[in-house]
Amino acid sequence: MMQRQDIFEAYERVKPDRAAKERMLENIWALAEDEDLMKRERKENIMKKQEKRRAKKVYYGAAAAAVLMLVPITAAAGHLLGLWNLGIGKQKVDIPVKTVEGEDILTPEGNVQLQEQEVDMISLQGMAGSPEHMAAMEWQEFLENYDTDGKILQEVGNAATGFEEEYGEYLCYTQEMADKIDEICEKYQLTKLNGFAESDSYEDLCAKTGSGDFFGSSENIFVTYGNAFYYADGTFLLEGTAAVTGENACVTDCQISRDRKGTFNGTMLNVGDMDDYRQWEYETKNGVTVLLANSDHKGLIIAETEKSFVVVNLLGDISGNSYDVSDEALEMLADTFDLSET
Secondary structure (H helix, E strand, O other): OOOHHHHHHHHHHHOOOHHHHHHHHHHHEEOOOOHHHHHHHHHHHHHHHHHHHHHOOOOOHHHHHHHHOOHHHHHHHOOOOOHHHHEEEEEEEEEEOEOOOOOEOEOOOOOEOEEEEEEEEEEOOOOOOOHHHHHHHHHHHHHHOOOOOOHHHHHHOOOOOOOHHHHHHHOOOOHHHHHHHHHHHHHHOOEEOOOOEEOOOHHHHHHHHOOOOOOOOEOOEEEEEEEEEEOOOOOEEEEEEEEEOHHHOEEEEEEEEEEEOOEEOOOEEEEEOHHHOEEEEEEOOOOOEEEEEEOOOOEEEEEEOOOEEEEEEEEEEOOOOEOOOOHHHHHHHHHHOOOOOO
């Protein structure tokens, strides 16, 4: 039986270093940046994002239409159904090339070698047909077709734009972009993100966002808080680590995204290939029906509550470049995370 000290030591082993965190945030969470960095180097980040947008090819068209056609079925069934019901299209992203041991392969110039890969993206705001999901799709489609050659951004340069305070969370740098954000918010009756703050602790996060004690408790599962940021409406992103003991023992880094309904966010999650996942609905011991999705590289716990849309993204042992969360362990984790009050 794994003892508590073993758990703590496991946490230390899986704690990602700075480079690992940067890769995690860059390749897993689209459009979710560290706010301090955004304040100091906002224009540089915008330029990097714009360069990536020019390199990406998103195939909305038939994929988007297929998702929207599912809305009547979703409304009638009242269930999460599957990842396809959260789909927001495909994108081509640059993935670091790794050795068998999981180390980054470098180019002769010393940069991380990248390989382009087409992946499925899902919304972190809600199911197809919800105002939040439709707003995210419209915003992403706008971005993919705006300033494609980067000339506008080049003219803007590094000077302050005046959009930082009200539109900074959307990497907005022109009046046209600001107008589109306002148009989307008015069209879908959503409010803009505001009031960014970093959390001092797990208790502080729960108190400031009104989320309740969602870590829950279990004699077989230990969850630790890493860091988090949140917004005035209670939307937040938390990073932490979970360890499962016993027959289904595993250690996994995790990210918990909670998006409050009624707010326009627009972030997406790279899930790789949806066909790689085993998916099923599961009712937790807290009475919440969640969608569980598991693969050989990532696990997801997805829940829609009255107030929010929550995604628990299980990444495995990042530093060890491994993922060994079984389906049984995923259900155990779903029971531990109390999402009933989020």
